[in-house]
Amino acid sequence: MRRAGSVPIWLVAIALATPAFADTALDPIRNCDVLASAGLDLNRRAAGVDRNAIDIAAARSACAAAVAQEPGDPRLYFLLGRVLDVANELDAAFVQFRRATELGYPAAHTMLGYAYEHGRGTAPNPRKAIELYRLAADLGDPTGHYNLGILYKTGVGLEKNPDAAFAHFDAAAASGHMGALHEIALGRYRAARTQEQHAGVLSLFQQAAAAGIPGAAYMAGSMLDDGFATERNPARAADFYRQAADAGHADAAWQLGLKYVAGDGVPVDPAMAFKLYRQAADAGSAGGMFALGDAYETGLGGAVDLEAALFWFRQGAVLNHPDSINAVGVAYSNGLGVAADDVEAGKWFLRAAELNHPWGMKNAGDWFSEGRMGGSADIEKGIYWTRKAADAGLAEARTRLGYFYLVGMGVEEDLVEALRLFRLGAEGGDRVGMNNYGHMLQNGFGTAVDAEGGFYWLLRAARAGDIDGMENVAGAYRDGFGVAQDTEQADLWAARAAEARQ
Numbered sequence: 393m394r395r396a397g398s399v400p401i402w403l404v405a406i407a408l409a410t411p412a413f414a415d416t417a418l419d420p421i422r423n424c425d426v427l428a429s430a431g432l433d434l435n436r437r438a439a440g441v442d443r444n445a446i447d448i449a450a451a452r453s454a455c456a457a458a459v460a461q462e463p464g465d466p467r468l469y470f471l472l473g474r475v476l477d478v479a480n481e482l483d484a485a486f487v488q489f490r491r492a493t494e495l496g497y498p499a500a501h502t503m504l505g506y507a508y509e510h511g512r513g514t515a516p517n518p519r520k521a522i523e524l525y526r527l528a529a530d531l532g533d534p535t536g537h538y539n540l541g542i543l544y545k546t547g548v549g550l551e552k553n554p555d556a557a558f559a560h561f562d563a564a565a566a567s568g569h570m571g572a573l574h575e576i577a578l579g580r581y582r583a584a585r586t587q588e589q590h591a592g593v594l595s596l597f598q599q600a601a602a603a604g605i606p607g608a609a610y611m612a613g614s615m616l617d618d619g620f621a622t623e624r625n626p627a628r629a630a631d632f633y634r635q636a637a638d639a640g641h642a643d644a645a646w647q648l649g650l651k652y653v654a655g656d657g658v659p660v661d662p663a664m665a666f667k668l669y670r671q672a673a674d675a676g677s678a679g680g681m682f683a684l685g686d687a688y689e690t691g692l693g694g695a696v697d698l699e700a701a702l703f704w705f706r707q708g709a710v711l712n713h714p715d716s717i718n719a720v721g722v723a724y725s726n727g728l729g730v731a732a733d734d735v736e737a738g739k740w741f742l743r744a745a746e747l748n749h750p751w752g753m754k755n756a757g758d759w760f761s762e763g764r765m766g767g768s769a770d771i772e773k774g775i776y777w778t779r780k781a782a783d784a785g786l787a788e789a790r791t792r793l794g795y796f797y798l799v800g801m802g803v804e805e806d807l808v809e810a811l812r813l814f815r816l817g818a819e820g821g822d823r824v825g826m827n828n829y830g831h832m833l834q835n836g837f838g839t840a841v842d843a844e845g846g847f848y849w850l851l852r853a854a855r856a857g858d859i860d861g862m863e864n865v866a867g868a869y870r871d872g873f874g875v876a877q878d879t880e881q882a883d884l885w886a887a888r889a890a891e892a893r894q
Contacts, residue, residue, distance in 0.1 A: 420457035421468065427451035428471040432534050432569055433499040435467060443478055451475040466495030473503060477512070486513030493524070501528035502536040509539075509549075518549040529560065534567035541575060554579075570603035577608065581615075590621035601632060609636035610644040617647075626657025637668065642677035645669075649683060653692070666693030673704060678713035681705070685719060689728065698729030709740075714749035721755060734759070735766040745777050753781035754789040761802070771802035782813070787820025791828060798828075798837075807838035818849055826853035827861040834864075834874060847874030854885060862889035 422438075428451045431440025455472035462468055473488030486507050492500030505524030508517040522543065528536025541560035544553045558579055564572035577596035584590045594615045600608030613632030616625045630651050636644030649668030652661045666687050672680025685704035688697045702723045708716025721740030724733045738759040744752025754777070759765050761774025775796055781789030794813030797806045811832050817825025830849030833842040847868050853861025862885050868874050869882035 420454050420461055421465075423454035424451065424458040424468060424471050427454055428475050430474060430499060432567070433470070434532060434534070434567060435498065437467070443474075446475060446478050448475060448479045452479065464495070466492040466497035466500065469495070470497050470500040470503070473500065477503070482507070482513035484513075496531075498528055498531035498533040499535070501525070501531065502533050502539060505536070505539065522549050529563070532567070534564040534569040534572070537561070537564035537567075538569050538572045538575075541572065545575070570600045570605050570608070573603075574600040574605045574608040574611075577611065581611065584620075587621065590615065594621040601635065604639070606636045606639035606641040606644070609633070609639070610641050610647075613644065613647065626651065628657075630657040637671065640675060642672045642675035642680060644672075645675065646672035646677045646680035646683055649680070662693040664693075673707070676711075678708045678711040678716065681708035681711070682713055682716045682719065685716065698723075700729075702729035712747065714744050714747045714752060717747065718744040718749050718752040718755065721752070725755075734764040738765040745780075748780075748784065750781050750784045750786040750789065753777045753784065754786055754792065757781060757789070757792065761796075775802045782816075785820070787817045787822035787825060790814075790820065791817030791822045791825035794825070794828065807832070809838075811838035818852075821856075823853045823856035823858035823861065826850070826856065827858045827864060830861070831864060834868070843874035845874075850874075854888075857892070859889050859892045862886075862892065 425436065425438040427441065427447060429436040429438045429440050431442075433440070452472075452475050455468060455475055458465075458468045459472055469488045469492035473485045473492060476482075476485035476488060479485075486504070489500050489504040489507060493504045501524045505521040505528065507513050508524065509521035510516065522540070525536050525540045525543070529540055537560040540550075541557045541564065542548075543550045544557035544560065546552070558576065561572040561575045561579075565576055573596060577593050577600060580589070580596065581593045584593050594612060597608045597612040597615065601612050609632045613629040613636065615621050616629035616632065618624070630648060633644045633648040633651070637648050645668045648658075649665040649672065650656075651658050652665035652668065654660075666684075669680050669684040669687055673684045681704045685701045685708065687693060688701035688704065690696070702720065705716045705719040705723065709720050717740055721737045721744065723729055724737035724740060726732065738756070741752050741755040741759055742765075745756040746752075757774045757776070757778030757780075759774075760770045760777065763769035775793070778789050778793050778796070782793045790813045794810045794817060795801070796803050797810040797813065799805065811829070814825050814829035814832060818829040819825075826849045830846040830851075830853060832838055832846070833849065834846030835841070847865070850861050850864045850868060854865040866882045866885035866889060869878045869885065871877070
């Protein structure tokens with residue numbers, strides 16, 4: 393398979409008026425044109441036929457007869473080669489493409505180049521492929537331009553050159569190559585800053601999606617989900633994701649699955665989400681693999697299966713997917729589908745941390761500071777990774793870093809800095825941060841005493857399930873500190889805390 397988004401689109405049909413004949417069966421040349429023409433062949437004499445829609449038996453018969461009738465016509469060699477290529481008779485297809493190329497047929501240069509690039513019917517020869525793509529582009533073939541653009545974009549066989557890539561994409565798109573239009577849209581998407589610019593990009597993706605480009609449908613869905621170009625439209629986004637997923641786009645299936653979990657533009661349907669995650673994972677989506685592992689771990693759409701969960705997390709980790717790598721570490725940490733092993737967990741957390749995964753960094757920081765990496769505690773490394781996670785915005789890491797400042801572990805004790813970090817953790821939704829921030833406000837650590845403000849955060853922590861928060865709320869109600877005294881509420885929260893600790 394070619395690089396993502398780079399499969400030659402010599403199979404997109406362009407509407408073309410086709411004159412009527414009384415009996416095309418009596419004219420093998422005409423029949424070959426009708427049955428095998430490629431939509432992006434600018435020298436075609438009939439409307440293009442999608443590669444997957446070619447009637448191999450009928451087209452082979454017609455084109456073989458056409459070549460026998462007009463052995464000097466390069467177009468007919470190209471068409472016969474196209475039929476044989478679809479039939480996976482690659483050696484025979486290569487011969488026909490070579491004959492057509494020798495006779496100067498533009499589209500044949502591209503197909504012969506593709507054969508050399510991917511070793512279809514011949515030994516791979518990237519240099520020869522590039523030479524043929526250049527000749528095809530010089531002759532005006534849009535797919536020759538497109539394939540050269542991809543090579544310049546990716547730096548495969550050629551030095552990366554974005555300007556050259558987009559010059560070729562522009563030339564291809566001008567002749568109706570929707571894959572090239574998609575590449576142009578991707579470039580403009582990365583450069584877009586204003587809503588107006590995003591709207592223009594979305595229009596390009598929608599045009600390419602309408603022509604059947606799966607990656608364009610995926611990007612249109614993503615932009616409608618994000619709401620950069622227009623008001624967010626989750627239902628329309630789901631339509632584009634579905635179009636792309638149905639065409640085999642792995643990440644589109646994953647994103648559509650997420651929507652069925654959240655009920656975002658589609659009804660909540662865990663079973664459908666699970667099916668889509670499996671489709672995405674089987675098609676190679678690392679995000680889909682992680683989501684499928686999480687579904688097995690939580691029982692989404694079926695029974696919990698921790699071994700299957702770990703299998704899919706490992707599959708995602710093979711693709712260097714940070715969430716998956718961290719999840720393997722969590723499995724080893726908690727003994728989920730595998731024997732618990734702190735040292736092995738730490739290896740996975742560190743690997744995720746080195747990929748700048750926030751939870752991986754936080755977990756690695758915990759493992760180093762707690763001496764769970766297989767040696768003694770390394771507070772310096774613990775603080776390093778915890779700080780990186782905090783700087784990445786992870787609320788739980790901000791709370792953890794605040795604790796280091798509170799007790800002076802590896803850093804100079806600083807109650808003001810601890811208070812600041814606990815506040816950031818609390819505002820970020822971390823229930824431990826809420827409790828710690830509330831406790832410091834009530835006790836005047838790093839600030840003036842604020843009993844009522846402290847109780848507000850303690851209550852939020854308790855309602856979020858933090859046991860220390862529950863006990864602190866019980867004490868506040870009992871003593872009337874920051875809230876009106878209420879022994880009934882004090883007993884209620886004390887009982888909840890006791891139950892949670894069991």
